[in-house]
Amino acid sequence: MDLFSLTGKTALVTGGTRGIGLMIARGLLQAGAAKVYVSSRKAEACEQAAKELSAFGEAVPVPADISTEAECLRLAEAVGDGPLHILVNNAGATWGAPLEEFPASAWDKVVDLNLKAPFYLTRALLPALRAAATPDDPARVINIGSIDGIMTPGERYSYTTSKAAVHQLTRVLAKELGPQHITVNAVAPGPFESKMMAATLEAFGDTIAAAVPLRRIGRPDDMAGAAVFLASRAGSFVNGAVIPVDGGLTTL
Numbered sequence: 565m566d567l568f569s570l571t572g573k574t575a576l577v578t579g580g581t582r583g584i585g586l587m588i589a590r591g592l593l594q595a596g597a598a599k600v601y602v603s604s605r606k607a608e609a610c611e612q613a614a615k616e617l618s619a620f621g622e623a624v625p626v627p628a629d630i631s632t633e634a635e636c637l638r639l640a641e642a643v644g645d646g647p648l649h650i651l652v653n654n655a656g657a658t659w660g661a662p663l664e665e666f667p668a669s670a671w672d673k674v675v676d677l678n679l680k681a682p683f684y685l686t687r688a689l690l691p692a693l694r695a696a697a698t699p700d701d702p703a704r705v706i707n708i709g710s711i712d713g714i715m716t717p718g719e720r721y722s723y724t725t726s727k728a729a730v731h732q733l734t735r736v737l738a739k740e741l742g743p744q745h746i747t748v749n750a751v752a753p754g755p756f757e758s759k760m761m762a763a764t765l766e767a768f769g770d771t772i773a774a775a776v777p778l779r780r781i782g783r784p785d786d787m788a789g790a791a792v793f794l795a796s797r798a799g800s801f802v803n804g805a806v807i808p809v810d811g812g813l814t815t816l
């Protein structure tokens with residue numbers, strides 16, 4: 565079982581206070597991670613998540629609004645020089661509106677958080693990731709993309725393009741950082757329960773589940789499993805991959 569063990573590892577999960585980020589933070593701790601920093605804008609949410617996660621291991625709350633480079637730098641500083649074995653760039657936001665009404669602000673909000681933040685944060689944390697990186701056991705960057713970056717959903721113009729860009733950024737950084745023993749991969753989730761998806765799943769949950777080849781939506785263990793795989797020895801030769809965790813939705 566040591567193939568999937570994260571014993572002794574330190575991780576940072578952005579947006580780790582709820583939804584997919586919380587599923588991943590919990591999974592990392594359950595796989596043996598020694599310490600997981602959980603970050604989001606709201607200090608109270610960070611405290612609450614850390615408290616909940618402390619049932620599984622050490623969780624450290626670090627509030628930061630990473631939609632600006634300055635805050636990405638501050639978060640990186642709070643995490644320190646490492647070693648940081650696992651960085652999960654998960655925090656994200658979406659916006660939906662008809663083409664003619666789609667506001668400029670919805671481009672800035674979504675692209676700043678979904679695309680620029682993973683770039684700024686990964687760059688700022690390179691010293692900490694390098695401190696964890698070895699040829700046999702690379703440091704890991706896991707970007708949370710989306711099947712929306714692979715498929716062509718309507719009305720979420722900035723979201724779908726920001727996610728496709730994150731997938732491409734993943735491949736570019738994987739090539740550049742591989743020789744430094746840092747892997748960069750993306751997980752492209754299909755539908756999972758979260759605040760972001762709450763209204764959609766309430767209105768169309770059954771229809772969405774029926775459309776998935778596996779006939780259900782994602783469960784917390786599905787997301788934790790993908791992250792643990794990529795973060796553990798089991799995933800140490802995977803680099804530059806974009807892995808849909810979607811029950812086969814992207815095959816349609």
Ligand SMILES: NC(=O)c1ccc[n+]([C@@H]2O[C@H](COP(=O)([O-])OP(=O)(O)OC[C@H]3O[C@@H](n4cnc5c(N)ncnc54)[C@H](OP(=O)(O)O)[C@@H]3O)[C@@H](O)[C@H]2O)c1
Nearest residue numbers: 579583584604605606629630655656710755756758759760
């Ligand atoms: N759920 C799905 O079905 C699905 C499918 C595909 C991809 N995804 C991706 O999975 C990731 C997580 O989504 P989710 O569904 O779990 O959404 P969620 O429930 O809305 O969670 C988003 C997380 O990001 C944090 N956050 C939002 N804005 C932030 C900012 N400016 N700075 C720092 N943290 C911020 C939120 O906490 P605060 O409000 O406290 O900041 C929260 O912890 C996103 O990248 C999303 O695109 C989700």
